[in-house]
Amino acid sequence: xxxxxxxxxxxxxxxxxxxxxxxxxxxxxxxxxxxxxxxxxxxxxxxxxxxxxxxxxxxxxxxxxxxxxxxxxxxxxxxxxxxxxxxxxxxxxxxxxxxxxxxxxxxxxxxxxxxxxxxxxxxxxxxxxxxxxxxxxxxxxxxxxxxxxxx
Amino acid sequence: xxxxxxxxxxxxxxxxxxxxxxxxxxxxxxxxxxxxxxxxxxxxxxxxxxxxxxxxxxxxxxxxxxxxxxxxxxxxxxxxxxxxxxxxxxxxxxxxxxxxxxxxxxxxxxxxxxxxxxxxxxxxxxxxxxxxxxxxxxxxxxxxxxxxxxxxxxxxxxxxxxxxxxxxxxxxxxxxxxxxxxxxxxxxxxxxxxxxxxxxxxxxxxxxxxxxxxxxxxxxxxxxxxxxxxxxxxxxxxxxxxxxxxxxxxxxxxxxxxxxxxxxxxxxxxxxxxxxxxxxxxxxxxxxxxxxxxxxxxxxxxxxxxxxxxxxxxxxxxxxxxxxxxxxxxxxxxxxxxxxxxxxxxxxxxxx
Amino acid sequence: xxxxxxxxxxxxxxxxxxxxxxxxxxxxxxxxxxxxxxxxxxxxxxxxxxxxxxxxxxxxxxxxxxxxxxxxxxxxxxxxxxxxxxxxxxxxxxxxxxxxxxxxxxxxxxxxxxxxxxxxxxxxxxxxxxxxxxxxxxxxxxxxxxxxxxxxxxxxxxxxxxxxxxxxxxxxxxxxxxxxxxxxxxxxxxxxxxxxxxxxxxxxxxxxxxxxxxxxxxxxxxxxxxxxxxxxxxxxxxxxxxxxxxxxxxxxxxxxxxxxxxxxxxxxxxxxxxxxxxxxxxxxxxxxxxxxxxxxxxxxxxxxxxxxxxxxxxxxxxxxxxxxxxxxxxxxxxxxxxx
Numbered sequence: 001x002x003x004x005x006x007x008x009x010x011x012x013x014x015x016x017x018x019x020x021x022x023x024x025x026x027x028x029x030x031x032x033x034x035x036x037x038x039x040x041x042x043x044x045x046x047x048x049x050x051x052x053x054x055x056x057x058x059x060x061x062x063x064x065x066x067x068x069x070x071x072x073x074x075x076x077x078x079x080x081x082x083x084x085x086x087x088x089x090x091x092x093x094x095x096x097x098x099x100x101x102x103x104x105x106x107x108x109x110x111x112x113x114x115x116x117x118x119x120x121x122x123x124x125x126x127x128x129x130x131x132x133x134x135x136x137x138x139x140x141x142x143x144x145x146x147x148x149x150x151x
Numbered sequence: 152x153x154x155x156x157x158x159x160x161x162x163x164x165x166x167x168x169x170x171x172x173x174x175x176x177x178x179x180x181x182x183x184x185x186x187x188x189x190x191x192x193x194x195x196x197x198x199x200x201x202x203x204x205x206x207x208x209x210x211x212x213x214x215x216x217x218x219x220x221x222x223x224x225x226x227x228x229x230x231x232x233x234x235x236x237x238x239x240x241x242x243x244x245x246x247x248x249x250x251x252x253x254x255x256x257x258x259x260x261x262x263x264x265x266x267x268x269x270x271x272x273x274x275x276x277x278x279x280x281x282x283x284x285x286x287x288x289x290x291x292x293x294x295x296x297x298x299x300x301x302x303x304x305x306x307x308x309x310x311x312x313x314x315x316x317x318x319x320x321x322x323x324x325x326x327x328x329x330x331x332x333x334x335x336x337x338x339x340x341x342x343x344x345x346x347x348x349x350x351x352x353x354x355x356x357x358x359x360x361x362x363x364x365x366x367x368x369x370x371x372x373x374x375x376x377x378x379x380x381x382x383x384x385x386x387x388x389x390x391x392x393x394x395x396x397x398x399x400x401x402x403x404x405x406x407x408x409x410x411x412x413x414x415x416x417x418x419x420x421x422x423x424x425x426x427x428x429x430x431x432x433x434x435x436x437x438x439x440x441x442x443x444x445x446x447x448x449x450x451x452x453x454x455x456x457x458x459x460x461x462x463x464x465x466x467x468x469x470x471x472x473x474x475x476x477x478x479x480x481x482x483x484x485x486x487x488x489x490x491x492x493x494x495x496x497x498x499x500x501x502x503x
Numbered sequence: 504x505x506x507x508x509x510x511x512x513x514x515x516x517x518x519x520x521x522x523x524x525x526x527x528x529x530x531x532x533x534x535x536x537x538x539x540x541x542x543x544x545x546x547x548x549x550x551x552x553x554x555x556x557x558x559x560x561x562x563x564x565x566x567x568x569x570x571x572x573x574x575x576x577x578x579x580x581x582x583x584x585x586x587x588x589x590x591x592x593x594x595x596x597x598x599x600x601x602x603x604x605x606x607x608x609x610x611x612x613x614x615x616x617x618x619x620x621x622x623x624x625x626x627x628x629x630x631x632x633x634x635x636x637x638x639x640x641x642x643x644x645x646x647x648x649x650x651x652x653x654x655x656x657x658x659x660x661x662x663x664x665x666x667x668x669x670x671x672x673x674x675x676x677x678x679x680x681x682x683x684x685x686x687x688x689x690x691x692x693x694x695x696x697x698x699x700x701x702x703x704x705x706x707x708x709x710x711x712x713x714x715x716x717x718x719x720x721x722x723x724x725x726x727x728x729x730x731x732x733x734x735x736x737x738x739x740x741x742x743x744x745x746x747x748x749x750x751x752x753x754x755x756x757x758x759x760x761x762x763x764x765x766x767x768x769x770x771x772x773x774x775x776x777x778x779x780x781x782x783x784x785x786x787x788x789x790x791x792x793x794x795x796x797x798x799x800x801x802x803x804x805x806x807x808x809x810x811x812x813x814x815x816x817x818x819x820x821x822x823x824x825x826x827x828x829x830x831x832x833x834x835x836x837x838x839x840x841x842x
Binding site: 181182186200205215286289290381386390391396406408419424427429474475479480481484485 | 571577578746786790794
């Protein structure tokens with residue numbers, strides 16, 4: 001039987017660090033993350049950013065597939081309601097997020113694995129603070145082994 | 152070889168001796184339904200059952216099966232074949248209809264230029280221990296398709312439930328070899344063998360459904376475009392319960408699963424169904440069976456017309472699972488009635 | 504008045520109405536239920552003449568959601584010259600809800616159907632009774648007083664109907680099809696106006712209070728026997744997509760195997776697609792060939808849309824379903840915020 005080559009799930013020397021995938025909307029959150037970087041604001045390096053045009057582009061499949069692929073946490077960030085570059089993309093997304101969060105909790109996925117936030121292009125500091133918060137939450141939950149396909 | 156007796160109390164001993172050498176599959180309760188699973192102790196065996204929801208073909212041809220696994224090492228791809236095909240299995244307590252289905256599955260997987268090694272190797276290493284049906288269900292009709300509630304031919308060892316003992320008969324060489332290992336089994340008396348024959352006769356007489364399937368095949372061969380198919384497929388919702396629970400259905404889909412993060416993958420096969428609208432969808436976008444009536448018709452024709460043409464026997468074992476599973480009660484017996492009505496209405500006698 | 508007399512009354516009324524509709528040519532065909540060939544089953548039947556009206560029945564074994572046959576229309580409901588025929592649908596509450604919700608999604612035109620309302624008193628939980636009887640064949644099922652009586656070759660058992668009905672029926676608040684104010688001719692028979700549904704969802708409160716680990720264990724245990732046959736999807740009137748998300752292969756989103764993560768994800772995403780659309784008819788659970796019970800999930804879906812958006816599916820064809828609408832004031836308490 002082939003064995004999976006596991007990267008950093010458990011190592012003796014280093015403490016386990018969660019891997020979080022972050023979907024950021026291009027106009028607000030991605031720019032906010034950029035501003036945090038340019039301003040040299042430190043935030044945890046656990047997130048891997050995927051740029052999408054709007055938080056309304058986020059399909060529930062992205063979030064669930066990330067969990068089944070083994071990501072420990074998912075973070076989605078968009079513009080504040082009322083400030084969406086496409087007028088109402090984030091409002092559509094907000095309803096989707098609400099349903100998804102409630103259903104995930106009902107099915108027994110720890111609330112805290114999937115997080116949503118609003119961050120605008122001028123809020124570099126806020127972006128860093130919330131990413132730090134999300135990383136703390138996911139770190140407390142431990143590695144994501146529920147969806148592991150064992151073979 | 153002479154018939155033997157197995158006391159119901161000795162099933163535990165039977166199991167613990169055989170499980171040393173064989174992987175033991177038996178009917179057991181899973182979430183309230185009977186299923187054939189590998190058991191870990193003899194208490195789990197339930198032999199006093201009507202029939203399992205999912206047929207025992209699940210043991211040799213499971214819903215999901217790995218064909219091979221592969222992994223990347225640098226630029227090389229290393230393929231690992233299945234290693235567990237040489238394991239010996241016992242499938243215990245199979246009804247005669249399901250035991251006969253193994254023969255039909257063998258016909259299918261061994262036909263043509265490419266033989267399915269995975270199934271055939273497992274089948275070769277499997278010993279089937281059948282058990283007779285003392286009280287067949289209303290929905291059973293094995294006698295109409297050439298079967299019998301006490302049919303022994305497709306099994307290796309056959310049990311008959313005589314009350315507090317089972318009559319044990321070796322049918323094939325494999326069965327004889329198995330029974331030789333259990334020398335502690337008592338010899339059966341003539342009265343026991345007579346009782347088993349009695350039970351067989353009673354069971355045969357209790358059937359309420361009787362069809363002449365040779366006639367059905369003839370009518371089907373000549374009525375592919377008949378408007379009766381409209382009526383037959385009217386209430387079908389395409390749920391595919393019938394095909395998933397059928398002991399002779401063999402269609403499967405092959406999928407490659409990639410675990411990119413770990414540089415490995417596997418090729419698996421999963422059960423597929425001709426009742427799905429995507430089943431015949433081709434890459435060009437053309438679909439030869441886009442409508443439900445064509446898919447409904449295909450299932451009936453496959454079992455009762457194409458199977459006789461290709462393999463010289465009916466593709467149905469008469470277990471009745473499709474009848475009890477159909478949520479809209481679009482049952483096989485009503486369908487056969489409607490088909491036979493064509494021949495009556497047309498007035499001309501179809502010669503047998 | 505006992506269950507038995509109730510059912511008889513409903514049946515007689517139903518046949519009267521059906522006869523009248525066919526006679527006055529208000530409908531071209533009627534779809535309803537008829538006696539099944541095996542004790543615990545019923546069949547759908549399509550009739551188009553007054554003589555066949557006697558075949559229509561109502562009993563507590565009428566499971567199938569008849570709205571399924573309208574989306575897409577089965578060939579018998581379409582005439583080559585006249586186009587779509589007017590169809591009379593024998594509707595218990597959930598079937599009526601399904602039809603109205605499908606109209607709000609523009610899959611049915613309300614002037615092409617007639618809802619023949621009947622006051623449903625619940626359907627029997629067939630799988631639970633079969634599991635309790637065990638491995639003995641059921642030969643006869645009847646209703647007496649308020650009990651379901653099940654007989655076999657050498658046994659007879661009585662089940663109190665109130666306890667052995669489908670779990671979704673126990674908490675159902677919409678037993679008769681809803682009246683639609685903009686289409687007063689739509690409903691014949693017994694229908695009701697629903698202005699305010701009150702539901703405290705106390706039946707799932709116990710489950711919701713469990714820890715995530717316990718919830719995960721219970722749900723995965725229930726789903727562990729799934730064979731991925733998709734009967735639940737095919738029986739649901741709301742699942743009418745030409746290409747379901749599991750069948751998509753450009754790209755492949757989720758696995759189709761019976762491994763637990765794949766099974767879990769299929770049911771999770773299907774539940775998500777049902778948010779605001781599920782009418783709690785229970786057909787998905789009653790159709791499952793291996794007896795999985797999805798009632799808790801369906802109740803949770805109703806709870807989410809009722810509490811967040813004050814929406815109940817299938818009451819008004821003009822109200823936008825919650826997932827295609829948005830409001831500036833939507834609750835966002837789940838968003839991550841700075842401390």
